[in-house]
Structures are given as C-alpha cells and as structure tokens.
Amino acid sequence: MKLTESIKKDFNTMTWVLIPVAIAINVVIGQIVAILKLPVYLDSIGTVLVAAVAGPWAGALTGTLSNIIWGLAIDPNAFPWFPVALFIGFVAGWCAIGGLFKTWWKVVIAGFLIALTAAIVSTPIAVYLYGGITASGSSFITAYLLETGKGVVQAVFSTNFLVEPVDKIATALLAYAIIKGLSKRYLARFPRAENVS
Amino acid sequence: MAIVNLQDVTYKYPLTEEPAIRNIHLQVEEGEFVAIVGPNGAGKSTLCYTLSGFIPHFFKGELNGTVEIAGVETQKSSLDEWVLNVGLAFQNPFNQISGSKFTVYEEIAFGLENIGVPRGEMKARVEAAMAMTAISDLADRSPYSLSGGQQQRVALTSILVMEPKVLVLDEPTSQMDPIGTREVFQVIKEMSARGMTVILVEHKIEWIAEFADRVIALHNGEILLEGTPGEVLTSPLLPERGFGISRYTSVARTASGQGLWPGDRRLPITLQEAVDGFARDRK
Amino acid sequence: MKDKLTFYIERESSLHRVNPLTKLVMVFAFIILAFFGPGFWLPSLLVVLGIIPLSFLGRVQREYFRTAGRLLLPVVGFLFLMQSVFHPDVGDSRVLLQVWVLNVTVEGVRFAYLTASRIFVMVSAFILFLLTTHPSELMSDLTRRGLSGTFAYVITATLQIIPQMQAKASTIIDAQRSRGLDTDGSFRKRVGALLPLTGPLVFGSLVEVEERAIAIEARAFTSKLEKTSLREIPDTKLDKAARWFFLLLIVLAFGSKLWPS
Numbered sequence: 052m053k054l055t056e057s058i059k060k061d062f063n064t065m066t067w068v069l070i071p072v073a074i075a076i077n078v079v080i081g082q083i084v085a086i087l088k089l090p091v092y093l094d095s096i097g098t099v100l101v102a103a104v105a106g107p108w109a110g111a112l113t114g115t116l117s118n119i120i121w122g123l124a125i126d127p128n129a130f131p132w133f134p135v136a137l138f139i140g141f142v143a144g145w146c147a148i149g150g151l152f153k154t155w156w157k158v159v160i161a162g163f164l165i166a167l168t169a170a171i172v173s174t175p176i177a178v179y180l181y182g183g184i185t186a187s188g189s190s191f192i193t194a195y196l197l198e199t200g201k202g203v204v205q206a207v208f209s210t211n212f213l214v215e216p217v218d219k220i221a222t223a224l225l226a227y228a229i230i231k232g233l234s235k236r237y238l239a240r241f242p243r244a245e246n247v248s
Numbered sequence: 249m250a251i252v253n254l255q256d257v258t259y260k261y262p263l264t265e266e267p268a269i270r271n272i273h274l275q276v277e278e279g280e281f282v283a284i285v286g287p288n289g290a291g292k293s294t295l296c297y298t299l300s301g302f303i304p305h306f307f308k309g310e311l312n313g314t315v316e317i318a319g320v321e322t323q324k325s326s327l328d329e330w331v332l333n334v335g336l337a338f339q340n341p342f343n344q345i346s347g348s349k350f351t352v353y354e355e356i357a358f359g360l361e362n363i364g365v366p367r368g369e370m371k372a373r374v375e376a377a378m379a380m381t382a383i384s385d386l387a388d389r390s391p392y393s394l395s396g397g398q399q400q401r402v403a404l405t406s407i408l409v410m411e412p413k414v415l416v417l418d419e420p421t422s423q424m425d426p427i428g429t430r431e432v433f434q435v436i437k438e439m440s441a442r443g444m445t446v447i448l449v450e451h452k453i454e455w456i457a458e459f460a461d462r463v464i465a466l467h468n469g470e471i472l473l474e475g476t477p478g479e480v481l482t483s484p485l486l487p488e489r490g491f492g493i494s495r496y497t498s499v500a501r502t503a504s505g506q507g508l509w510p511g512d513r514r515l516p517i518t519l520q521e522a523v524d525g526f527a528r529d530r531k
Numbered sequence: 532m533k534d535k536l537t538f539y540i541e542r543e544s545s546l547h548r549v550n551p552l553t554k555l556v557m558v559f560a561f562i563i564l565a566f567f568g569p570g571f572w573l574p575s576l577l578v579v580l581g582i583i584p585l586s587f588l589g590r591v592q593r594e595y596f597r598t599a600g601r602l603l604l605p606v607v608g609f610l611f612l613m614q615s616v617f618h619p620d621v622g623d624s625r626v627l628l629q630v631w632v633l634n635v636t637v638e639g640v641r642f643a644y645l646t647a648s649r650i651f652v653m654v655s656a657f658i659l660f661l662l663t664t665h666p667s668e669l670m671s672d673l674t675r676r677g678l679s680g681t682f683a684y685v686i687t688a689t690l691q692i693i694p695q696m697q698a699k700a701s702t703i704i705d706a707q708r709s710r711g712l713d714t715d716g717s718f719r720k721r722v723g724a725l726l727p728l729t730g731p732l733v734f735g736s737l738v739e740v741e742e743r744a745i746a747i748e749a750r751a752f753t754s755k756l757e758k759t760s761l762r763e764i765p766d767t768k769l770d771k772a773a774r775w776f777f778l779l780l781i782v783l784a785f786g787s788k789l790w791p792s
Contacts, residue, residue, distance in 0.1 A: 064747065065740060071689040086714055088715075181646060185610075233734075331748065331750070338742070338746075360759075362750060363754050407749065
C-alpha cells in the first residue's frame with residue numbers, strides 16, 4: 052500500500068472524534084494513577100487504543116497531540132517529549148497490524164516492543180535537552196549509573212529500559228481489555244477494526 | 249411532486265440477520281409535517297438514519313429499494329452532499345454538541361464554516377437562526393453550561409442554520425422535562441409554519457396530535473398504519489401491538505365500553521378533546 | 532482539577548492583538564536561540580530582556596510569574612541540584628565542595644545552570660504565548676493558512692473534553708471514597724481501585740463517540756468545500772515583518788552553531 056493511502060486509511064470521522072476522547076483518557080487515567088500513587092504512568096492507554104483500532108498514523112497523531120495538549124493545558128514541561136508519545140502510537144499501530152492485539156499474550160509482546168521504542172526515543176531527548184538528568188524520579192538511577200562511570204547515553208538508556216516495560220505492558224493490556232469490552236458493532240465503525248477482531 | 253420518496257426500502261445492519269426496516273413506501277410532500285410512532289425496535293431510528301443518509305453511507309450494511317430526496321438518490325450521492333438537503337437531530341442533546349466550540353454562537357456557526365459560507369453572511373444567518381429559536385441570550389455561553397432543553401434548542405438551531413430542505417428529528421424531546429419539551433416543540437412548530445418539511449419520531453402522542461399532518465405507525469420494521477393523527481392514533485390496533493397511546497384515548501375507550509362515550513364519535517387524543525367530548529354528553 | 536482547560540486570560544493588550552502565528556514563531560525563536568544560540572548567558576538574557584518585559588506588555592505579568600513559579604521552579608530547581616551534584620567529573624575542573632562521595636565542580640554548576648536556564652526559556656515562552664492567545668484563535672488562524680479543519684477540531688475538542696472527563700472522574704472518586712476507597716491504602720488495594728475508578732469513565736466516553744460522529748457529519752464536517760472561519764484574526768504588515776525577523780533570528784541561531792569557531 053502506498054504511503055498516502057496507508058495514512059488516509061486510518062482516518063474517518065469516527066477516528067477524528069475518538070482522538071480527543073483518547074487524549075482525555077490518557078490525561079485522566081494518568082491523573083488517577085498519580086492520585087493512587089501507583090508506580091506506573093499509564094498515560095498512553097488512549098494512544099494505544101487509537102493505534103489498535105484506527106492504525107499507526109492515527110496512533111502517532113494521538114500521541115503527539117496528547118503531549119502538545121498536556122503542554123498547552125497542564126504543564127508545558129511535556130512539550131519536548133512529544134516524539135516519545137508519537138512513536139508509542141506508531142509502533143502500537145504496527146503491532147496491531149501485525150496481529151499482536153488479538154490475544155493477551157501477544158499483547159504482552161506488543162507492550163514490550165512499545166517499551167523498547169519509548170526507551171530508545173526518550174534517550175536522546177533526555178541527553179541533549181536535559182543533560183541526562185530529567186525532572187522524573189528515575190533520574191536517581193541515571194545519576195547512580197553516571198557515578199559508576201557509565202557514559203551518559205548508556206546510563207540514560209539503561210534507566211529507561213528498566214522503567215518502561217512494566218508501564219507499557221500494563222498499558223497495552225489495559226487498552227486490550229477496553230477493546231474486548233466494546234461491542235463488535237461499535238468497533239466495526241473504525242478503519243482498522245479487523246486488527247482487533 | 250413529493251420531496252421525499254421511498255420505494256420498497258429494506259435495510260439490514262452489518263453483522264445482523266434480520267432487516268431493521270422492510271418494504272417501506274413513503275412519500276412526503278414539501279412543507280408536510282409527518283410524525284412516526286412505534287414501539288421500541290420498530291425501526292424508527294433506522295428510518296431516520298435512512299432518510300438522513302447515514303444509511304448506507306455511515307452504517308454500511310445492505311440497503312435495497314430507492315431513497316430519493318429533492319430528486320437525488322442516496323446511493324448515487326455522498327454523505328457530505330446529502331446532509332445539505334436533509335438535517336438530522338436526535339435524542340441526546342449532549343452528544344450533538346460538536347465539542348470543539350467555546351460559545352453557543354461559534355457552535356451554531358460550525359456547520360456554516362464547514363461549507364464555506366462567507367463571514368458576513370455567516371453572522372447574519374447565525375443571528376437570524378438564534379432569534380427564531382429564541383436562544384439569542386445564550387450566544388456567549390458555553391454549550392456545556394446549558395440545560396438539556398437549551399442544549400437541544402442549540403442542536404436544532406445548529407441544523408436549521410444550514411437551511412436543509414427536510415428536517416428529520418429522532419425523538420428530540422425524549423430526554424426533556426415538560427418545560428424542555430415545550431421549548432423544543434415551539435421551535436419545531438415555528439419551522440413547520442415557515443414551510444419546512446418535517447419528519448418527526450416522537451412518543452409524546454398529545455404533541456403529535458396537535459401538530460402533525462400525517463402519522464405513520466411503524467411496527468417490526470414495516471408500516472402498520474398511515475393516516476391523519478385522528479385516524480391512526482386512536483386505532484385499536486395500536487395498544488394491541490404494544491404502541492404507547494394517549495391516556496385520554498385509553499380512558500375514553502374504556503368509557504366507550506361502558507356506554508359513556510358514544511361509539512360513533514372519534515376517540516380523543518389530547519386532554520382538550522377528552523374534556524370537550526365528555527362535557528358534550530353532560531349537557 | 533479545574534473546569535477550564537486553557538491558560539488564556541482575556542484582556543486588552545497589544546500582545547493579545549498580535550497575530551497568533553507571529554507569537555508562535557516568536558516562541559520558537561526564543562527556544563531555538565536558547566538551545567543553539569551563542570553565549571552562556573543568552574538564555575538568561577532572553578528571560579530578563581525578552582519574556583518578562585513581554586509579559587508586562589501583555590498585562591499578564593502576575594499570571595505569568597505565578598504560572599512559571601508553579602510549573603517551573605520545582606523542575607528547574609531539581610534539575611539544577613541534580614546536575615550540579617551528578618555532572619560527570621572530568622578531572623581537571625575545580626572542585627567547589629564535596630558532598631558525601633560526590634564532587635560539586637565549577638564545570639558541573641555551569642552546566643546545570645545552562646540546562647536549567649534553557650528549560651526555563653522553553654517553558655516560560657510557551658506560558659506567555661498561552662496566556663495571551665485563545666486556542667480557538669490560534670486554530671482559526673492556522674486553518675486559514677492551510678491547516679486541515681479536522682485537525683483543528685481535534686485540538687479544540689480535546690480542550691473541552693478533558694475538563695468534562697476530569698469533572699466526571701472527581702465525581703466517581705468521591706463516590707468511591709464514600710464507599711470506603713482508600714487512596715492511601717495498601718498497594719494491592721490501590722491497584723484494585725484502578726478499574727472501578729476508570730472503567731465507567733472510559734466506556735461512558737467511548738460510547739458517545741458514535742453519536743458525536745453522526746452529529747458533526749450532519750453538520751457537513753467532511754464537506755469537501757473550502758472552509759471559512761467565523762473569527763476574523765488580525766494580521767498586519769507589522770506581524771509579517773516580525774515573523775521574518777524571528778525567522779532570521781532562528782537562522783542566525785543555527786548558523787552560530789555551524790560557524791567554525
């Protein structure tokens with residue numbers, strides 16, 4: 052399939068209306084998780100959901116806009132991390148096309164691939180924008196690794212790789228649980244319903 | 249010539265076995281006010297979606313027969329063109345708000361922006377439409393801060409401002425209290441009085457009796473009865489088939505069984521008709 | 532959780548009247564200058580001589596300082612401390628003081644200050660922009676310049692839906708608390724609380740998607756006709772000139788990086 056066709060396929064009116072809801076799901080679940088003081092973020096469930104039912108391009112757009120809106124409305128510190136969110140949506144979408152959103156154990160694999168992507172993409176941002184130490188709690192791990200003599204890129208990537216998988220596998224599984232809770236009739240209105248049925 | 253013309257229309261949703269509507273023949277004249285009644289699952293909403301082009305363009309599925317409005321056939325048109333001729337409003341006012349606008353004024357302009365109406369004309373049309381539905385005082389409010397009745401009037405105004413030839417309304421007052429219902433019906437009455445063709449699904453029988461030129465009773469996806477409100481809404485077939493009927497009709501029918509309402513007089517639908525009818529016998 | 536999801540402060544000021552795109556280009560010019568421009572003190576100068584005076588011009592200085600303080604001081608402070616302490620010791624730099632096994636070096640403090648001041652420019656330039664620009668205005672202006680209308684829909688719809696869902700979430704959290712939910716309880720209990728808190732919210736909002744899609748299609752959302760905009764957004768010759776000026780600054784900032792020194 053040609054690139055423009057592949058992009059166009061992701062977007063119908065259902066996708067356009069779903070994206071704001073998905074972003075709101077990201078934000079609100081992210082905040083509830085923070086209230087419950089759970090050791091995860093779970094702030095990309097909506098992104099993964101869109102990626103699964105509408106496709107990688109819609110997923111990438113949802114992730115990007117999620118960060119932009121988070122930056123516009125809640126905390127401008129979120130802006131520079133938008134490429135991470137973009138790739139989470141993009142990779143989740145290709146995982147779904149590859150059939151990884153059909154049974155729960157395959158979803159675990161998808162979660163792991165998404166985590167790996169997030170770890171890779173966030174490393175250069177943390178290194179070049181923040182000099183390796185960002186404003187998140189996991190920076191203490193990075194700092195420790197730096198002290199043991201590891202290079203800054205290696206230290207940041209190792210930290211990300213330790214933190215991401217639990218969060219992203221839980222994210223993917225929750226997105227899958229939501230999809231399983233929706234009716235076939237409803238899911239059929241989305242452009243890539245076949246990825247999840 | 250009829251503005252709405254349905255010939256032998258049968259439709260099946262995707263992933264279903266049974267058609268939701270079948271063998272529907274329906275002609276509606278320009279300016280006519282047609283009401284549709286029927287129990288749950290009769291196919292009322294399906295008929296509305298068929299008239300407004302969402303069947304087949306949005307819901308896909310299998311549509312047979314011809315659906316023609318203003319001389320255009322739905323299968324040969326696209327949804328974005330179709331909606332310029334047929335406006336649709338439905339039950340839940342909250343879900344009809346575009347969600348992307350910060351004030352009622354902007355909300356009503358949304359459709360006109362989409363079809364490229366120049367700014368000056370847009371403002372004139374928005375203001376005229378708001379005056380007509382008596383919501384001018386809400387112009388600067390957020391659409392989310394309104395009551396259900398106000399939201400539904402905003403939703404109706406948002407459709408009316410686009411000046412469709414036919415207005416399709418799917419139970420627009422079902423979530424309204426009596427005050428909201430009255431507000432919404434005032435708007436519908438005004439539209440009809442201005443010559444707009446109105447097709448209304450409604451279960452508040454008394455209101456239909458007051459406004460509709462013609463009533464269609466839908467049952468199991470088929471047209472069961474068709475005629476004036478007086479004929480259809482008092483038919484003994486309706487309660488037998490699970491239709492909701494006016495309480496005044498049902499009281500008078502009981503009275504008629506006991507000889508308290510003459511058998512040759514049409515049963516009442518509204519409170520006023522019942523009062524008049526019973527009062528006549530006391531004289 | 533607030534009921535309004537924008538920073539925007541409605542006020543009469545010359546900064547408010549500047550075209551949204553001009554302000555956006557200015558924000559990017561500030562950020563790129565801060566990260567790529569020459570000189571250790573440039574980011575600090577941008578704040579003191581650029582962003583802060585502009586906040587007075589926009590008559591939003593009080594809101595600017597309050598928002599920047601709330602959002603930036605914790606982050607920038609944390610960054611500064613961590614990086615001063617943990618900056619890799621290159622060996623030949625002067626040690627300022629010793630904390631436990633860690634050396635705080637002049638090099639480390641300089642690096643920490645530069646990073647912190649850059650982040651400060653990036654975030655506070657956006658704060659200033661958001662305080663003086665209504666999201667609808669930005670979107671209308673960008674749509675007029677060729678941004679797709681569906682895209683603009685997504686942004687403004689999201690800004691409206693989030694506070695709605697936050698309000699619903701608060702209601703659900705309060706209801707669950709009165710039924711004995713303890714947000715400080717054991718880990719297992721808190722994990723167990725996640726589904727009853729989020730489930731109804733998520734499914735409720737997803738079900739609305741279908742009807743809303745129908746409603747906006749009924750209002751010609753997918754029309755192929757060229758769209759117009761209700762809002763008239765000023766775009767003066769001065770705006771255009773200012774945009775070219777900021778673009779030039781951006782080019783110069785990148786240029787200074789490439790220039791062999």
